Amino acid sequence: MAEVLVLVDHVDGEVKKVTYELLTAARAIGEPSAVVVGAPGTAAKVNQALAGYGAAKVYVAESENAANQLVTPEVDVLAALVGQASPAAVLVAATPKGKEVAGRLAIRTGSGLLVDAVDVAADASVTQSIFGGAFTVKAKAGTGVPVISVRPGGVEAVAAEGAATEQALEVPATDAAKVVTITSREPLKGGDRPELTEASIVVSGGRGVGSAESFEVVEKLADTLGAAVGASRAAVDSGYYPHQFQVGQTGKTVSPQLYIALGISGAIQHRAGMQTSKTIIAVNKDTEAPIFEIADFGVVGDLFKVAPQLTDEVAKRKG
Amino acid sequence: MNIVVLVKQVPDTYSERKLADADHTLDRDSADAVLDEINERAVEEALQLQATHGGEVTVVCVGPDRATDAIRKALSMGADKAVHVSDAALHGSDAIATAKVLAKAVGTVEGVDLVLAGNEATDGRVGALPAMVAELLGLPALTHARKVEVDGSTVKVERETDEGVFFLEASLPAVISVNEKINEPRYPSFKGIMAAKKKPVSTLAIGDLGVDAGEVGLGGSWTQVTEAAPKPPRAAGQRVEDEGDGGVKVAEYLVGQKLI
Ligand SMILES: Cc1cc2nc3c(=O)[nH]c(=O)nc-3n(C[C@H](O)[C@H](O)[C@H](O)COP(=O)(O)OP(=O)(O)OC[C@H]3O[C@@H](n4cnc5c(N)ncnc54)[C@H](O)[C@@H]3O)c2cc1C
Protein backbone atom coordinates (compact mmCIF):
# COMPACT_ATOMS: atom_id res chain seq x y z
CA MET A 1 0.00 0.00 0.00
CA ALA A 2 1.26 3.45 -0.85
CA GLU A 3 2.58 5.65 1.92
CA VAL A 4 0.73 8.79 2.91
CA LEU A 5 2.81 11.41 4.72
CA VAL A 6 1.17 13.11 7.70
CA LEU A 7 2.88 16.11 9.26
CA VAL A 8 2.47 15.79 13.02
CA ASP A 9 1.03 18.94 14.59
CA HIS A 10 2.43 19.22 18.09
CA VAL A 11 3.41 21.78 20.68
CA ASP A 12 6.71 20.83 22.29
CA GLY A 13 5.92 17.16 21.90
CA GLU A 14 2.27 17.34 22.87
CA VAL A 15 0.23 15.99 19.94
CA LYS A 16 -2.68 18.12 18.74
CA LYS A 17 -6.00 16.40 18.13
CA VAL A 18 -5.95 17.36 14.45
CA THR A 19 -3.00 14.97 13.98
CA TYR A 20 -5.28 12.04 14.80
CA GLU A 21 -7.79 13.36 12.31
CA LEU A 22 -5.04 13.55 9.68
CA LEU A 23 -3.90 10.00 10.40
CA THR A 24 -7.51 8.82 10.10
CA ALA A 25 -7.96 10.67 6.80
CA ALA A 26 -4.66 9.25 5.53
CA ARG A 27 -5.88 5.69 6.09
CA ALA A 28 -8.56 6.29 3.47
CA ILE A 29 -5.79 6.76 0.89
CA GLY A 30 -3.04 4.40 2.00
CA GLU A 31 -0.69 3.67 4.87
CA PRO A 32 0.03 6.65 7.11
CA SER A 33 3.61 7.63 7.84
CA ALA A 34 3.80 10.29 10.52
CA VAL A 35 6.48 12.95 10.10
CA VAL A 36 7.79 14.52 13.30
CA VAL A 37 9.75 17.75 12.95
CA GLY A 38 10.88 19.32 16.20
CA ALA A 39 13.47 19.72 18.92
CA PRO A 40 15.55 16.66 19.92
CA GLY A 41 13.46 14.31 22.05
CA THR A 42 10.11 15.12 20.43
CA ALA A 43 9.53 11.75 18.75
CA ALA A 44 10.01 9.87 22.01
CA LYS A 45 7.16 11.89 23.50
CA VAL A 46 4.75 11.43 20.61
CA ASN A 47 5.45 7.92 19.31
CA GLN A 48 2.86 6.08 21.36
CA ALA A 49 0.10 8.52 20.53
CA LEU A 50 0.85 8.17 16.81
CA ALA A 51 0.86 4.37 17.05
CA GLY A 52 -2.63 4.62 18.55
CA TYR A 53 -3.97 6.17 15.37
CA GLY A 54 -2.45 3.83 12.87
CA ALA A 55 0.93 5.36 12.01
CA ALA A 56 2.89 2.54 10.37
CA LYS A 57 6.09 4.55 10.21
CA VAL A 58 7.33 7.60 12.07
CA TYR A 59 9.93 9.71 10.30
CA VAL A 60 11.91 11.62 12.90
CA ALA A 61 13.57 14.89 11.94
CA GLU A 62 14.92 16.49 15.09
CA SER A 63 17.28 19.40 15.57
CA GLU A 64 17.51 22.67 17.49
CA ASN A 65 16.91 24.57 14.24
CA ALA A 66 13.75 22.60 13.57
CA ALA A 67 12.24 24.18 16.67
CA ASN A 68 13.68 27.66 16.24
CA GLN A 69 12.94 28.39 12.60
CA LEU A 70 9.55 29.16 11.15
CA VAL A 71 7.92 26.80 8.60
CA THR A 72 11.00 26.09 6.43
CA PRO A 73 12.24 23.07 8.46
CA GLU A 74 8.90 21.31 7.91
CA VAL A 75 8.93 22.16 4.19
CA ASP A 76 12.54 21.01 3.77
CA VAL A 77 11.93 17.70 5.53
CA LEU A 78 8.69 16.93 3.70
CA ALA A 79 10.17 17.88 0.33
CA ALA A 80 13.06 15.47 0.91
CA LEU A 81 10.61 12.72 1.91
CA VAL A 82 8.37 13.26 -1.11
CA GLY A 83 11.42 12.57 -3.27
CA GLN A 84 12.44 9.56 -1.21
CA ALA A 85 9.18 7.79 -0.35
CA SER A 86 7.00 8.62 -3.41
CA PRO A 87 3.89 8.98 -1.23
CA ALA A 88 0.32 8.93 -2.57
CA ALA A 89 -0.39 12.23 -0.79
CA VAL A 90 0.84 14.57 1.93
CA LEU A 91 -1.59 15.70 4.64
CA VAL A 92 -1.08 18.67 6.97
CA ALA A 93 -3.41 20.51 9.32
CA ALA A 94 -5.14 23.58 7.84
CA THR A 95 -3.80 25.79 10.63
CA PRO A 96 -1.99 29.06 9.87
CA LYS A 97 1.33 27.23 9.94
CA GLY A 98 0.10 24.08 8.18
CA LYS A 99 -1.42 26.06 5.32
CA GLU A 100 1.94 27.70 4.69
CA VAL A 101 3.84 24.44 4.90
CA ALA A 102 1.43 22.92 2.39
CA GLY A 103 1.60 25.86 -0.02
CA ARG A 104 5.37 25.98 -0.05
CA LEU A 105 5.71 22.20 -0.29
CA ALA A 106 3.35 22.05 -3.27
CA ILE A 107 5.45 24.62 -5.11
CA ARG A 108 8.71 22.96 -4.14
CA THR A 109 7.54 19.54 -5.36
CA GLY A 110 5.52 20.70 -8.37
CA SER A 111 2.31 19.34 -6.88
CA GLY A 112 -1.34 20.31 -6.77
CA LEU A 113 -2.39 22.05 -3.55
CA LEU A 114 -5.79 21.31 -2.01
CA VAL A 115 -6.67 23.72 0.77
CA ASP A 116 -8.80 23.31 3.89
CA ALA A 117 -10.42 19.96 3.08
CA VAL A 118 -13.28 18.77 5.25
CA ASP A 119 -13.13 15.27 3.80
CA VAL A 120 -10.57 13.21 1.89
CA ALA A 121 -11.47 10.36 -0.49
CA ALA A 122 -9.50 7.20 -1.34
CA ASP A 123 -8.22 8.75 -4.59
CA ALA A 124 -6.89 11.77 -2.63
CA SER A 125 -9.58 14.05 -3.99
CA VAL A 126 -11.18 16.30 -1.38
CA THR A 127 -14.38 17.99 -0.28
CA GLN A 128 -14.21 21.65 0.70
CA SER A 129 -16.74 23.92 2.36
CA ILE A 130 -16.36 27.49 1.12
CA PHE A 131 -17.87 30.96 1.64
CA GLY A 132 -18.60 30.11 5.25
CA GLY A 133 -20.31 26.85 4.37
CA ALA A 134 -22.52 28.30 1.64
CA PHE A 135 -21.01 26.02 -1.01
CA THR A 136 -19.66 22.48 -0.98
CA VAL A 137 -16.95 21.84 -3.55
CA LYS A 138 -15.05 18.76 -4.71
CA ALA A 139 -11.55 19.10 -6.07
CA LYS A 140 -8.57 17.02 -7.06
CA ALA A 141 -4.92 17.49 -7.86
CA GLY A 142 -3.97 16.73 -11.43
CA THR A 143 -0.23 17.15 -11.04
CA GLY A 144 2.41 15.65 -8.73
CA VAL A 145 1.74 14.33 -5.24
CA PRO A 146 -1.46 15.90 -3.86
CA VAL A 147 -0.61 18.19 -0.94
CA ILE A 148 -3.73 18.53 1.19
CA SER A 149 -4.43 20.72 4.20
CA VAL A 150 -7.29 19.32 6.27
CA ARG A 151 -9.50 21.54 8.42
CA PRO A 152 -9.26 20.77 12.14
CA GLY A 153 -12.51 19.10 13.17
CA GLY A 154 -13.31 18.24 9.53
CA VAL A 155 -12.65 14.51 9.81
CA GLU A 156 -13.53 12.45 12.86
CA ALA A 157 -10.52 10.75 14.44
CA VAL A 158 -10.79 6.97 14.75
CA ALA A 159 -8.19 4.98 16.68
CA ALA A 160 -6.29 2.15 14.97
CA GLU A 161 -3.14 0.26 15.70
CA GLY A 162 0.07 1.05 13.90
CA ALA A 163 3.65 -0.16 14.29
CA ALA A 164 5.03 3.40 14.44
CA THR A 165 8.48 2.18 13.41
CA GLU A 166 10.89 5.08 13.70
CA GLN A 167 13.27 6.16 11.00
CA ALA A 168 15.63 9.08 11.56
CA LEU A 169 16.08 11.87 9.00
CA GLU A 170 18.36 14.85 8.64
CA VAL A 171 16.87 18.32 8.90
CA PRO A 172 18.42 20.01 5.86
CA ALA A 173 20.08 23.38 6.54
CA THR A 174 18.15 26.34 5.12
CA ASP A 175 19.94 29.09 3.23
CA ALA A 176 20.59 31.91 5.74
CA ALA A 177 18.96 34.55 3.52
CA LYS A 178 15.65 32.64 3.63
CA VAL A 179 15.57 31.76 7.33
CA VAL A 180 13.08 33.20 9.77
CA THR A 181 14.37 32.80 13.32
CA ILE A 182 12.00 32.48 16.25
CA THR A 183 13.89 34.49 18.89
CA SER A 184 11.34 33.91 21.65
CA ARG A 185 7.72 32.93 22.20
CA GLU A 186 4.90 33.67 24.57
CA PRO A 187 2.03 31.25 24.92
CA LEU A 188 -1.47 32.68 24.57
CA LYS A 189 -3.54 32.42 27.69
CA GLY A 190 -6.11 29.82 26.67
CA GLY A 191 -6.77 28.42 30.14
CA ASP A 192 -8.11 24.93 30.66
CA ARG A 193 -11.02 25.17 28.24
CA PRO A 194 -11.18 23.02 25.12
CA GLU A 195 -9.87 24.60 21.94
CA LEU A 196 -12.39 26.46 19.82
CA THR A 197 -11.95 24.35 16.69
CA GLU A 198 -11.92 21.10 18.67
CA ALA A 199 -14.78 21.72 21.09
CA SER A 200 -18.14 19.96 20.72
CA ILE A 201 -19.85 22.92 22.39
CA VAL A 202 -19.01 26.59 21.87
CA VAL A 203 -20.52 29.48 23.84
CA SER A 204 -19.85 32.86 22.23
CA GLY A 205 -20.42 36.40 23.41
CA GLY A 206 -20.88 39.53 21.33
CA ARG A 207 -21.03 43.27 21.82
CA GLY A 208 -24.17 42.69 23.85
CA VAL A 209 -22.02 41.31 26.67
CA GLY A 210 -20.95 44.91 27.18
CA SER A 211 -17.57 44.61 28.91
CA ALA A 212 -14.58 42.37 29.54
CA GLU A 213 -15.76 41.79 33.13
CA SER A 214 -19.22 40.66 32.06
CA PHE A 215 -17.71 38.00 29.81
CA GLU A 216 -17.69 36.02 33.04
CA VAL A 217 -21.35 35.25 32.30
CA VAL A 218 -20.30 33.63 29.01
CA GLU A 219 -17.39 31.78 30.64
CA LYS A 220 -19.53 30.40 33.47
CA LEU A 221 -22.03 28.91 31.06
CA ALA A 222 -19.19 27.53 28.94
CA ASP A 223 -17.49 25.92 31.94
CA THR A 224 -20.69 24.30 33.15
CA LEU A 225 -21.16 22.79 29.68
CA GLY A 226 -17.49 21.90 29.24
CA ALA A 227 -17.48 24.24 26.26
CA ALA A 228 -15.01 26.52 24.53
CA VAL A 229 -15.58 30.29 24.62
CA GLY A 230 -15.83 32.29 21.41
CA ALA A 231 -16.45 35.94 20.62
CA SER A 232 -17.73 38.13 17.80
CA ARG A 233 -15.41 40.61 16.13
CA ALA A 234 -17.24 43.48 17.78
CA ALA A 235 -16.53 41.91 21.19
CA VAL A 236 -12.88 41.43 20.25
CA ASP A 237 -12.51 44.94 18.81
CA SER A 238 -14.08 46.41 21.93
CA GLY A 239 -11.42 44.62 24.00
CA TYR A 240 -13.88 42.32 25.79
CA TYR A 241 -12.12 39.15 24.72
CA PRO A 242 -8.80 38.20 23.07
CA HIS A 243 -8.41 38.01 19.31
CA GLN A 244 -7.64 34.30 19.13
CA PHE A 245 -11.21 33.51 20.17
CA GLN A 246 -12.87 35.39 17.31
CA VAL A 247 -15.37 33.31 15.36
CA GLY A 248 -16.29 34.25 11.80
CA GLN A 249 -15.12 35.21 8.36
CA THR A 250 -11.77 36.47 9.56
CA GLY A 251 -11.62 34.38 12.72
CA LYS A 252 -12.12 30.71 13.46
CA THR A 253 -14.50 28.47 11.58
CA VAL A 254 -16.27 26.22 14.07
CA SER A 255 -18.73 23.41 13.49
CA PRO A 256 -19.61 22.09 16.95
CA GLN A 257 -22.59 19.97 18.02
CA LEU A 258 -23.93 23.00 19.85
CA TYR A 259 -23.27 26.72 19.38
CA ILE A 260 -24.74 29.23 21.82
CA ALA A 261 -24.65 32.90 20.74
CA LEU A 262 -25.15 35.45 23.51
CA GLY A 263 -25.65 39.09 22.56
CA ILE A 264 -24.53 38.53 18.97
CA SER A 265 -26.57 40.09 16.16
CA GLY A 266 -25.57 37.44 13.61
CA ALA A 267 -23.90 39.56 10.92
CA ILE A 268 -23.12 37.61 7.75
CA GLN A 269 -19.40 37.60 8.62
CA HIS A 270 -20.08 36.05 12.02
CA ARG A 271 -22.40 33.46 10.50
CA ALA A 272 -19.69 32.51 8.02
CA GLY A 273 -17.73 31.04 10.91
CA MET A 274 -20.48 29.13 12.73
CA GLN A 275 -23.48 28.40 10.53
CA THR A 276 -22.44 24.80 9.93
CA SER A 277 -22.84 24.07 13.66
CA LYS A 278 -25.26 21.18 14.23
CA THR A 279 -27.53 23.05 16.68
CA ILE A 280 -27.60 26.81 17.21
CA ILE A 281 -29.09 28.59 20.24
CA ALA A 282 -29.34 32.39 20.31
CA VAL A 283 -30.14 34.82 23.09
CA ASN A 284 -30.71 38.39 21.97
CA LYS A 285 -32.95 41.15 23.20
CA ASP A 286 -33.70 42.35 19.67
CA THR A 287 -36.50 40.32 18.00
CA GLU A 288 -35.15 41.41 14.62
CA ALA A 289 -31.59 40.16 15.14
CA PRO A 290 -30.55 38.11 12.07
CA ILE A 291 -29.04 35.42 14.29
CA PHE A 292 -32.62 34.21 14.87
CA GLU A 293 -32.90 33.37 11.16
CA ILE A 294 -30.47 30.51 11.61
CA ALA A 295 -31.07 29.58 15.26
CA ASP A 296 -32.76 26.28 16.04
CA PHE A 297 -33.92 27.75 19.32
CA GLY A 298 -33.95 31.46 20.06
CA VAL A 299 -34.78 33.40 23.19
CA VAL A 300 -35.72 37.03 22.86
CA GLY A 301 -34.45 38.38 26.14
CA ASP A 302 -31.63 39.76 28.24
CA LEU A 303 -28.59 37.53 28.18
CA PHE A 304 -27.76 38.56 31.75
CA LYS A 305 -31.00 36.92 32.88
CA VAL A 306 -31.15 33.96 30.50
CA ALA A 307 -27.53 32.79 30.55
CA PRO A 308 -27.11 32.55 34.35
CA GLN A 309 -30.44 30.73 34.63
CA LEU A 310 -29.32 28.30 31.93
CA THR A 311 -26.02 27.82 33.74
CA ASP A 312 -27.92 26.88 36.92
CA GLU A 313 -30.23 24.52 35.06
CA VAL A 314 -27.33 22.72 33.41
CA ALA A 315 -25.50 22.47 36.75
CA LYS A 316 -28.64 21.03 38.39
CA ARG A 317 -29.03 18.38 35.72
CA LYS A 318 -25.43 17.37 36.09
CA GLY A 319 -26.13 16.92 39.80
CA MET B 1 12.91 51.41 1.63
CA ASN B 2 10.89 50.15 -1.32
CA ILE B 3 7.75 48.27 -0.42
CA VAL B 4 5.40 46.21 -2.55
CA VAL B 5 1.90 45.54 -1.22
CA LEU B 6 -0.05 42.62 -2.66
CA VAL B 7 -3.71 43.58 -2.85
CA LYS B 8 -6.67 41.53 -3.90
CA GLN B 9 -10.14 42.50 -4.96
CA VAL B 10 -12.71 40.19 -3.37
CA PRO B 11 -16.49 39.87 -3.35
CA ASP B 12 -17.85 42.03 -0.55
CA THR B 13 -18.49 39.79 2.43
CA TYR B 14 -21.76 41.67 2.98
CA SER B 15 -23.19 40.33 -0.28
CA GLU B 16 -24.11 36.80 -1.26
CA ARG B 17 -21.18 35.04 -2.85
CA LYS B 18 -21.65 32.45 -5.59
CA LEU B 19 -19.80 30.16 -7.93
CA ALA B 20 -20.52 30.19 -11.66
CA ASP B 21 -22.49 27.11 -12.76
CA ALA B 22 -20.46 26.50 -15.90
CA ASP B 23 -16.93 26.14 -14.55
CA HIS B 24 -17.24 26.48 -10.75
CA THR B 25 -15.17 29.65 -10.71
CA LEU B 26 -16.06 32.70 -8.64
CA ASP B 27 -19.13 34.44 -10.04
CA ARG B 28 -17.70 37.95 -10.00
CA ASP B 29 -20.88 39.57 -11.21
CA SER B 30 -23.05 38.24 -8.43
CA ALA B 31 -21.43 40.28 -5.65
CA ASP B 32 -20.02 43.76 -5.15
CA ALA B 33 -16.26 43.77 -5.39
CA VAL B 34 -14.09 45.53 -2.83
CA LEU B 35 -10.47 45.86 -1.80
CA ASP B 36 -10.14 43.13 0.83
CA GLU B 37 -10.16 44.75 4.25
CA ILE B 38 -6.99 42.95 5.36
CA ASN B 39 -5.20 44.51 2.36
CA GLU B 40 -6.19 47.97 3.56
CA ARG B 41 -4.28 47.12 6.71
CA ALA B 42 -1.29 45.94 4.65
CA VAL B 43 -1.32 49.23 2.70
CA GLU B 44 -1.60 51.17 5.97
CA GLU B 45 1.42 49.34 7.40
CA ALA B 46 3.40 50.04 4.22
CA LEU B 47 2.56 53.74 4.46
CA GLN B 48 3.59 53.87 8.11
CA LEU B 49 6.90 52.15 7.34
CA GLN B 50 7.41 54.52 4.42
CA ALA B 51 6.84 57.50 6.73
CA THR B 52 9.76 56.32 8.89
CA HIS B 53 12.09 54.83 6.33
CA GLY B 54 11.27 56.60 3.06
CA GLY B 55 11.20 54.89 -0.33
CA GLU B 56 8.29 54.00 -2.59
CA VAL B 57 5.13 51.96 -2.07
CA THR B 58 3.98 49.93 -5.09
CA VAL B 59 0.70 48.06 -5.16
CA VAL B 60 0.63 44.75 -7.06
CA CYS B 61 -2.64 43.09 -8.00
CA VAL B 62 -3.54 40.06 -10.07
CA GLY B 63 -7.17 40.21 -11.10
CA PRO B 64 -9.66 41.11 -13.81
CA ASP B 65 -10.02 44.63 -15.25
CA ARG B 66 -12.51 45.73 -12.62
CA ALA B 67 -9.83 45.20 -9.95
CA THR B 68 -8.63 48.68 -10.92
CA ASP B 69 -11.17 49.94 -8.36
CA ALA B 70 -9.35 48.12 -5.60
CA ILE B 71 -6.03 49.43 -6.90
CA ARG B 72 -7.34 53.02 -6.97
CA LYS B 73 -8.48 52.64 -3.38
CA ALA B 74 -4.95 51.63 -2.32
CA LEU B 75 -3.49 54.53 -4.32
CA SER B 76 -5.95 56.96 -2.77
CA MET B 77 -4.82 55.84 0.67
CA GLY B 78 -1.34 56.99 -0.37
CA ALA B 79 0.51 54.27 -2.29
CA ASP B 80 2.68 55.71 -5.08
CA LYS B 81 2.11 53.45 -8.06
CA ALA B 82 0.68 50.12 -9.12
CA VAL B 83 1.21 47.03 -11.24
CA HIS B 84 -1.98 45.35 -12.40
CA VAL B 85 -1.77 41.95 -14.06
CA SER B 86 -4.94 41.30 -15.97
CA ASP B 87 -5.31 38.64 -18.63
CA ALA B 88 -8.22 36.52 -19.83
CA ALA B 89 -5.91 33.50 -19.64
CA LEU B 90 -5.85 33.87 -15.84
CA HIS B 91 -9.53 32.96 -15.44
CA GLY B 92 -9.83 30.05 -13.05
CA SER B 93 -6.21 30.06 -11.87
CA ASP B 94 -5.67 28.21 -8.60
CA ALA B 95 -3.49 29.38 -5.71
CA ILE B 96 -0.21 28.10 -7.12
CA ALA B 97 -0.81 29.57 -10.56
CA THR B 98 -1.69 32.90 -8.90
CA ALA B 99 1.41 32.78 -6.73
CA LYS B 100 3.61 32.26 -9.79
CA VAL B 101 2.12 35.29 -11.52
CA LEU B 102 2.36 37.41 -8.36
CA ALA B 103 6.01 36.49 -7.88
CA LYS B 104 6.78 37.47 -11.48
CA ALA B 105 4.86 40.72 -11.06
CA VAL B 106 6.82 41.59 -7.91
CA GLY B 107 9.92 40.95 -9.96
CA THR B 108 9.04 43.85 -12.27
CA VAL B 109 9.42 46.33 -9.37
CA GLU B 110 12.98 47.46 -8.86
CA GLY B 111 14.91 47.26 -5.59
CA VAL B 112 12.17 45.71 -3.45
CA ASP B 113 13.07 45.50 0.25
CA LEU B 114 9.75 44.34 1.61
CA VAL B 115 6.64 42.62 0.23
CA LEU B 116 3.56 43.13 2.41
CA ALA B 117 0.33 41.14 2.11
CA GLY B 118 -2.77 40.17 4.04
CA ASN B 119 -2.53 36.93 6.03
CA GLU B 120 -5.63 35.45 4.44
CA ALA B 121 -8.08 36.61 1.80
CA THR B 122 -11.78 36.59 2.69
CA ASP B 123 -12.81 34.76 -0.49
CA GLY B 124 -10.56 31.76 -0.98
CA ARG B 125 -9.08 31.76 2.52
CA VAL B 126 -6.02 30.00 1.11
CA GLY B 127 -3.89 31.71 3.73
CA ALA B 128 -0.70 30.78 1.98
CA LEU B 129 -0.17 33.14 -0.94
CA PRO B 130 2.41 35.27 0.91
CA ALA B 131 4.40 32.17 1.95
CA MET B 132 4.17 30.80 -1.58
CA VAL B 133 5.37 34.04 -3.12
CA ALA B 134 8.28 33.99 -0.66
CA GLU B 135 9.05 30.41 -1.67
CA LEU B 136 9.14 31.41 -5.35
CA LEU B 137 11.23 34.52 -4.74
CA GLY B 138 13.60 32.77 -2.33
CA LEU B 139 12.80 35.18 0.50
CA PRO B 140 12.02 34.71 4.19
CA ALA B 141 8.30 34.82 5.07
CA LEU B 142 7.27 36.44 8.36
CA THR B 143 3.57 35.79 8.49
CA HIS B 144 0.56 36.75 10.66
CA ALA B 145 2.28 39.88 11.94
CA ARG B 146 0.56 42.02 14.53
CA LYS B 147 3.64 44.26 14.74
CA VAL B 148 6.45 45.04 12.28
CA GLU B 149 9.76 46.78 12.94
CA VAL B 150 12.57 47.43 10.49
CA ASP B 151 16.05 48.10 11.80
CA GLY B 152 18.70 48.50 9.11
CA SER B 153 18.69 45.29 7.12
CA THR B 154 16.84 43.33 9.80
CA VAL B 155 13.11 42.97 10.15
CA LYS B 156 11.41 41.97 13.38
CA VAL B 157 7.83 40.77 13.58
CA GLU B 158 5.44 39.74 16.31
CA ARG B 159 3.48 36.82 14.89
CA GLU B 160 0.19 35.95 16.54
CA THR B 161 -1.50 32.62 15.89
CA ASP B 162 -3.03 29.86 18.02
CA GLU B 163 0.47 28.65 18.74
CA GLY B 164 1.08 31.85 20.67
CA VAL B 165 3.01 35.03 20.03
CA PHE B 166 6.30 34.34 18.27
CA PHE B 167 8.99 36.98 18.03
CA LEU B 168 10.51 36.60 14.58
CA GLU B 169 13.61 37.96 12.94
CA ALA B 170 14.92 37.79 9.39
CA SER B 171 17.04 39.77 6.98
CA LEU B 172 15.69 41.99 4.21
CA PRO B 173 14.41 41.59 1.57
CA ALA B 174 11.49 39.69 3.05
CA VAL B 175 7.79 38.93 2.71
CA ILE B 176 5.45 39.86 5.57
CA SER B 177 1.76 39.11 5.98
CA VAL B 178 -0.29 41.12 8.47
CA ASN B 179 -3.24 40.15 10.66
CA GLU B 180 -6.37 42.07 11.67
CA LYS B 181 -4.78 43.43 14.82
CA ILE B 182 -1.90 45.27 13.16
CA ASN B 183 -3.47 48.71 12.69
CA GLU B 184 -6.58 50.67 11.78
CA PRO B 185 -6.41 51.62 8.11
CA ARG B 186 -6.81 55.31 7.21
CA TYR B 187 -9.70 56.58 5.09
CA PRO B 188 -8.64 58.05 1.77
CA SER B 189 -8.88 61.85 1.89
CA PHE B 190 -10.52 63.84 -0.90
CA LYS B 191 -7.05 65.01 -1.91
CA GLY B 192 -5.87 61.40 -1.90
CA ILE B 193 -8.72 60.32 -4.12
CA MET B 194 -7.99 63.07 -6.63
CA ALA B 195 -4.24 62.38 -6.59
CA ALA B 196 -4.83 58.64 -7.13
CA LYS B 197 -6.34 59.32 -10.53
CA LYS B 198 -2.98 60.56 -11.78
CA LYS B 199 -0.77 57.92 -10.21
CA PRO B 200 0.91 55.48 -12.61
CA VAL B 201 -0.66 52.04 -13.03
CA SER B 202 1.17 49.68 -15.34
CA THR B 203 -1.20 47.09 -16.72
CA LEU B 204 0.48 43.88 -17.78
CA ALA B 205 -0.57 40.71 -19.56
CA ILE B 206 1.00 37.42 -18.58
CA GLY B 207 3.11 37.49 -21.73
CA ASP B 208 4.78 40.65 -20.43
CA LEU B 209 5.87 38.64 -17.39
CA GLY B 210 7.17 35.70 -19.38
CA VAL B 211 4.39 33.48 -18.02
CA ASP B 212 3.01 30.93 -20.46
CA ALA B 213 -0.77 30.61 -20.84
CA GLY B 214 -0.35 26.87 -20.24
CA GLU B 215 0.83 27.51 -16.66
CA VAL B 216 -2.26 29.40 -15.54
CA GLY B 217 -6.04 29.48 -15.80
CA LEU B 218 -8.43 26.57 -15.48
CA GLY B 219 -6.37 24.40 -17.82
CA GLY B 220 -2.92 25.20 -16.49
CA SER B 221 -3.68 24.87 -12.80
CA TRP B 222 -2.41 21.83 -10.92
CA THR B 223 -5.79 21.32 -9.24
CA GLN B 224 -9.30 21.03 -10.66
CA VAL B 225 -12.70 21.63 -9.13
CA THR B 226 -14.89 18.73 -10.20
CA GLU B 227 -18.19 19.57 -8.50
CA ALA B 228 -19.76 22.48 -6.67
CA ALA B 229 -23.15 22.79 -5.03
CA PRO B 230 -24.78 25.43 -2.87
CA LYS B 231 -25.80 24.23 0.58
CA PRO B 232 -29.45 24.77 1.37
CA PRO B 233 -29.73 27.69 3.79
CA ARG B 234 -30.59 26.96 7.41
CA ALA B 235 -34.18 27.47 8.41
CA ALA B 236 -35.15 29.37 11.53
CA GLY B 237 -36.39 27.16 14.35
CA GLN B 238 -38.43 28.04 17.43
CA ARG B 239 -38.30 31.42 19.07
CA VAL B 240 -39.62 32.31 22.51
CA GLU B 241 -39.89 35.54 24.50
CA ASP B 242 -38.16 35.41 27.86
CA GLU B 243 -40.80 35.56 30.55
CA GLY B 244 -38.43 34.89 33.38
CA ASP B 245 -37.96 31.28 32.33
CA GLY B 246 -35.84 31.68 29.17
CA GLY B 247 -32.89 29.79 30.63
CA VAL B 248 -35.14 26.92 31.75
CA LYS B 249 -36.68 26.72 28.29
CA VAL B 250 -33.26 26.50 26.63
CA ALA B 251 -32.27 23.77 29.06
CA GLU B 252 -35.44 21.84 28.27
CA TYR B 253 -34.77 22.19 24.55
CA LEU B 254 -31.21 20.92 25.02
CA VAL B 255 -32.44 17.96 27.04
CA GLY B 256 -35.00 17.21 24.31
CA GLN B 257 -32.20 17.23 21.72
CA LYS B 258 -30.06 15.03 24.01
CA LEU B 259 -27.41 17.76 24.02
CA ILE B 260 -27.16 17.81 27.81
C1 LIG C 1 -14.17 41.94 6.17
C2 LIG C 1 -14.95 41.75 7.44
C3 LIG C 1 -14.67 40.65 8.24
C4 LIG C 1 -15.38 40.43 9.42
N1 LIG C 1 -15.09 39.31 10.17
C5 LIG C 1 -15.83 39.05 11.27
C6 LIG C 1 -15.59 37.86 12.04
O1 LIG C 1 -14.68 37.08 11.76
N2 LIG C 1 -16.37 37.63 13.12
C7 LIG C 1 -17.40 38.47 13.48
O2 LIG C 1 -18.07 38.17 14.48
N3 LIG C 1 -17.63 39.60 12.80
C8 LIG C 1 -16.86 39.92 11.71
N4 LIG C 1 -17.09 41.09 11.03
C9 LIG C 1 -17.96 42.11 11.66
C10 LIG C 1 -19.44 41.92 11.46
O3 LIG C 1 -19.84 42.61 10.30
C11 LIG C 1 -20.23 42.52 12.68
O4 LIG C 1 -19.86 43.86 12.84
C12 LIG C 1 -19.98 41.80 14.00
O5 LIG C 1 -20.13 40.40 13.85
C13 LIG C 1 -20.97 42.31 15.04
O6 LIG C 1 -20.73 41.71 16.29
P1 LIG C 1 -21.88 41.61 17.38
O7 LIG C 1 -22.98 40.79 16.84
O8 LIG C 1 -21.24 41.16 18.65
O9 LIG C 1 -22.28 43.14 17.60
P2 LIG C 1 -23.66 43.94 17.21
O10 LIG C 1 -23.92 43.73 15.78
O11 LIG C 1 -23.45 45.24 17.75
O12 LIG C 1 -24.73 43.10 18.00
C14 LIG C 1 -24.86 43.09 19.37
C15 LIG C 1 -26.17 42.38 19.68
O13 LIG C 1 -26.31 42.21 21.08
C16 LIG C 1 -27.68 42.39 21.41
N5 LIG C 1 -27.71 42.76 22.84
C17 LIG C 1 -27.26 43.87 23.45
N6 LIG C 1 -27.41 43.78 24.78
C18 LIG C 1 -27.98 42.59 25.03
C19 LIG C 1 -28.38 41.93 26.23
N7 LIG C 1 -28.21 42.46 27.45
N8 LIG C 1 -28.97 40.73 26.12
C20 LIG C 1 -29.16 40.15 24.89
N9 LIG C 1 -28.78 40.73 23.75
C21 LIG C 1 -28.19 41.93 23.81
C22 LIG C 1 -28.17 43.46 20.47
O14 LIG C 1 -29.57 43.35 20.31
C23 LIG C 1 -27.40 43.14 19.19
O15 LIG C 1 -28.15 42.28 18.34
C24 LIG C 1 -16.39 41.34 9.83
C25 LIG C 1 -16.66 42.45 9.04
C26 LIG C 1 -15.97 42.66 7.85
C27 LIG C 1 -16.30 43.83 7.01
Ligand SMILES: Nc1ncnc2c1ncn2[C@@H]1O[C@H](COP(=O)(O)O)[C@@H](O)[C@H]1O
Ligand atom coordinates in the same frame (compact mmCIF):
# COMPACT_ATOMS: atom_id res chain seq x y z
N1 LIG D 1 -4.72 37.83 -6.95
C1 LIG D 1 -4.01 38.47 -6.01
N2 LIG D 1 -3.44 39.66 -6.27
C2 LIG D 1 -2.71 40.30 -5.33
N3 LIG D 1 -2.52 39.84 -4.10
C3 LIG D 1 -3.06 38.65 -3.76
C4 LIG D 1 -3.83 37.89 -4.70
N4 LIG D 1 -4.23 36.77 -4.08
C5 LIG D 1 -3.75 36.81 -2.81
N5 LIG D 1 -3.03 37.94 -2.61
C6 LIG D 1 -2.34 38.38 -1.37
O1 LIG D 1 -2.19 37.28 -0.50
C7 LIG D 1 -2.91 37.50 0.71
C8 LIG D 1 -3.43 36.19 1.26
O2 LIG D 1 -4.31 35.60 0.35
P1 LIG D 1 -4.68 34.07 0.33
O3 LIG D 1 -3.43 33.29 0.55
O4 LIG D 1 -5.30 33.87 -1.01
O5 LIG D 1 -5.66 33.81 1.46
C9 LIG D 1 -3.97 38.54 0.34
O6 LIG D 1 -4.42 39.28 1.46
C10 LIG D 1 -3.18 39.40 -0.64
O7 LIG D 1 -2.32 40.30 0.04
